[in-house]
Amino acid sequence: MKLSSVVALAVLLIVLVSALHLHVQRERLDAFIEGQRNCERGWIHTVTFSTMVDIQFHSKNALGALDSNSTAVFNLSTVELEGDFLSLLNHLIETADYLELDTFNDSVLVMVDTGPCLDFLNVSRTAFINGTANVSAVREGLSLIHDFATEWRENGDYPSEELLKANAELQRKCGALVPKVVSP
Numbered sequence: 001m002k003l004s005s006v007v008a009l010a011v012l013l014i015v016l017v018s019a020l021h022l023h024v025q026r027e028r029l030d031a032f033i034e035g036q037r038n039c040e041r042g043w044i045h046t047v048t049f050s051t052m053v054d055i056q057f058h059s060k061n062a063l064g065a066l067d068s069n070s071t072a073v074f075n076l077s078t079v080e081l082e083g084d085f086l087s088l089l090n091h092l093i094e095t096a097d098y099l100e101l102d103t104f105n106d107s108v109l110v111m112v113d114t115g116p117c118l119d120f121l122n123v124s125r126t127a128f129i130n131g132t133a134n135v136s137a138v139r140e141g142l143s144l145i146h147d148f149a150t151e152w153r154e155n156g157d158y159p160s161e162e163l164l165k166a167n168a169e170l171q172r173k174c175g176a177l178v179p180k181v182v183s184p
Contacts, residue, residue: 037098044098044159048091052156054084055149063142071129078125081145085114085121092167095159111164116175117145123181137180144173 058080065073092112093103101108120141127133148170156163 040098041159044091044094048088048095048158048163049153049156051084051087051091052149052153055081055088056146056153058084059142059146059149063139063146066128066135066139066142074128075125078121082118082121085117088167089114091158092164095164098159099161099164101161101164108164110171111161111168113171114167116171116178117141120174120178120181123178127182132182134181134183137177141174141177141181144170144177 058077062074062077062081065071065077089112092114096103096108096112103109103112124133124138124141128135128138148166152158152163152166
């Protein structure tokens with residue numbers, strides 16, 4: 001064999017080994033990225049599920065306080081619910097990010113917003129403590145919140161766009177109840 005043939009064979013062998021090495025590294029990187037995504041999905045599922053349990057529990061307590069006319073328990077339960085909805089906001093933003101939705105898009109912002117339920121809870125608490133609340137409107141809103149949390153705790157698939165859409169619908173309904181809470 002001539003020297004040029006040996007050099008050409010050596011170069012070809014180096015190129016083949018390098019290509020194989022790059023392929024193996026790419027497979028490892030893809031597996032790592034998939035593992036990261038699975039971990040992120042598991043995290044979002046866990047914290048969202050936990051928040052749904054909290055929302056379900058605190059809304060049930062608020063409904064019980066409403067029935068027993070206990071302002072102290074109602075106050076505490078609605079304050080806890082506000083914290084739950086702030087946590088849910090974070091989880092919904094994480095969900096939108098995980099789903100690679102444009103979080104600066106107005107329609108996505110509507111789906112992750114929890115402000116209307118927070119407004120409903122704040123207005124309801126103030127009106128109930130002052131004795132001026134339309135109790136049926138407050139009960140309706142708390143029941144909506146409780147049913148939402150129960151449904152998503154029992155049957156929820158998250159992270160999912162369906163949860164974001166369901167949240168937007170809940171927020172729309174809570175927002176519509178705000179004026180009814182303060183008027184008989």
